[in-house]
Amino acid sequence: MDVLKEVGNIGAGHAATALSTLLDKPIDMMVPKVKMLPFEEICESVGGAETAVLAIFLRVEGDAPGNMFFILHLESAKNVLRNLVGLEVEDEEQYSELELSALNEIGNILAGSYLSSLADFTRLNMQPTVPSLAIDMAGAILSYGLLQFGEMGDQALLIDTKFLEGQNEVQGHFFLIPDPESFGKIFAALGVESP
Amino acid sequence: MMQDNYIKVGMADLNVAHLTGILKTTGLGSCVGVTLYDSRVKVAGMAHVMLPSSEIAREGSVNIAKYADTAIPELISRMEKLGASVSRMEAKLAGGAQMFAFAGNNDTMRIGPRNVESCKEMLKKYTIPVKAEDTGANFGRTIEFNCETGILMIRSVQQGVKEM
Numbered sequence: 001m002d003v004l005k006e007v008g009n010i011g012a013g014h015a016a017t018a019l020s021t022l023l024d025k026p027i028d029m030m031v032p033k034v035k036m037l038p039f040e041e042i043c044e045s046v047g048g049a050e051t052a053v054l055a056i057f058l059r060v061e062g063d064a065p066g067n068m069f070f071i072l073h074l075e076s077a078k079n080v081l082r083n084l085v086g087l088e089v090e091d092e093e094q095y096s097e098l099e100l101s102a103l104n105e106i107g108n109i110l111a112g113s114y115l116s117s118l119a120d121f122t123r124l125n126m127q128p129t130v131p132s133l134a135i136d137m138a139g140a141i142l143s144y145g146l147l148q149f150g151e152m153g154d155q156a157l158l159i160d161t162k163f164l165e166g167q168n169e170v171q172g173h174f175f176l177i178p179d180p181e182s183f184g185k186i187f188a189a190l191g192v193e194s195p
Numbered sequence: 196m197m198q199d200n201y202i203k204v205g206m207a208d209l210n211v212a213h214l215t216g217i218l219k220t221t222g223l224g225s226c227v228g229v230t231l232y233d234s235r236v237k238v239a240g241m242a243h244v245m246l247p248s249s250e251i252a253r254e255g256s257v258n259i260a261k262y263a264d265t266a267i268p269e270l271i272s273r274m275e276k277l278g279a280s281v282s283r284m285e286a287k288l289a290g291g292a293q294m295f296a297f298a299g300n301n302d303t304m305r306i307g308p309r310n311v312e313s314c315k316e317m318l319k320k321y322t323i324p325v326k327a328e329d330t331g332a333n334f335g336r337t338i339e340f341n342c343e344t345g346i347l348m349i350r351s352v353q354q355g356v357k358e359m
Contacts, residue, residue: 039205039206039207040205040206043206043222048221049206049221049222049337050221050222050337052352057294057295132295132296134294134295134333135352135353136224136294136334136335136351136352136353137221137222137224137335137336137337137351137352138222139206139221139222139224139335140222140224140225140292140294140334140336141222141224141294141335143222143223143224143225143226143245144224144225144294144295146206147225147245147246147306150207150245150246150261151246151251151252151253152253154207154258154261
């Protein structure tokens with residue numbers, strides 16, 4: 001588990017730096033949590049299955065496939081838009097095409113930097129797919145990333161890194177949910193025996 | 196806040212109610228919420244189905260609430276124990292969305308529609324009519340089934356609340 005934590009640390013560290021550069025603000029990052037969690041609890045970590053969140057989803061393809069989510073609370077998403085793109089947010093409830101497109105691109109950049117640092121570190125080939133964005137209930141969104149685990153049991157391995165900006169204007173999560181088959185490959189790539 | 200008469204159904208979980216109580220499951224994405232109801236004896240059941248078929252299960256001991264082909268028979272038998280009759284049951288379905296427009300070309304993409312198809316096949320086997328459904332599209336749903344009235348309430352972020 002420590003190895004996976006380190007993997008999460010490196011990936012998220014790069015993503016946090018990228019986010020910090022984009023926003024021109026310091027971004028704090030919590031030490032990643034790495035855990036096998038029951039499905040229900042995975043949703044709890046973003047405030048419950050019914051909480052509306054904005055999520056950018058990418059499928060990781062290559063040697064160690066998995067699912068990746070960048071999740072922002074709705075207030076945070078609007079703050080990111082204000083801070084970063086200088087967009088005048090017109091409607092707090094609705095998102096315009098331009099806003100969604102900007103957020104999608106941010107997710108893309110962050111996920112890309114997370115993954116490329118992981119790929120460098122593990123020397124595994126990991127490619128992100130084109131990102132896809134949804135604003136919906138956390139449960140509905142995250143359950144999508146748990147389907148591969150669904151065939152194995154009722155728990156999934158979650159690498160969860162939380163981001164915070166100074167005044168808590170930007171709060172987000174990075175979830176990496178490697179497919180069950182991928183752990184072995186990540187461990188092998190790092191020269192550690194699977195637990 | 197959860198009231199006392201709420202009966203929670205988690206992901207890959209199922210439960211039944213008799214006379215009173217509201218069965219509730221939150222955040223259905225590609226999963227399907229199946230509700231069965233026998234209005235004569237007021238027995239209701241709800242399953243949060245995650246995958247279409249237990250044949251793909253690789254887990255040691257299969258969680259029967261997770262798969263359409265195992266959850267529905269289990270739901271029926273638990274309702275029968277409370278006095279329901281399969282010949283009087285009616286079904287309502289919600290969920291089975293495709294949450295992300297693009298997500299690679301794997302089969303996982305179509306899991307929502309497949310879950311719905313599989314649930315309907317099982318219901319057909321037991322000749323349980325589907326009385327109402329709100330399935331597909333690309334949004335998540337939270338559902339509540341009122342055992343007293345037989346009304347299914349569906350809530351979504353974008354579309355608000357509807358009853359059927």
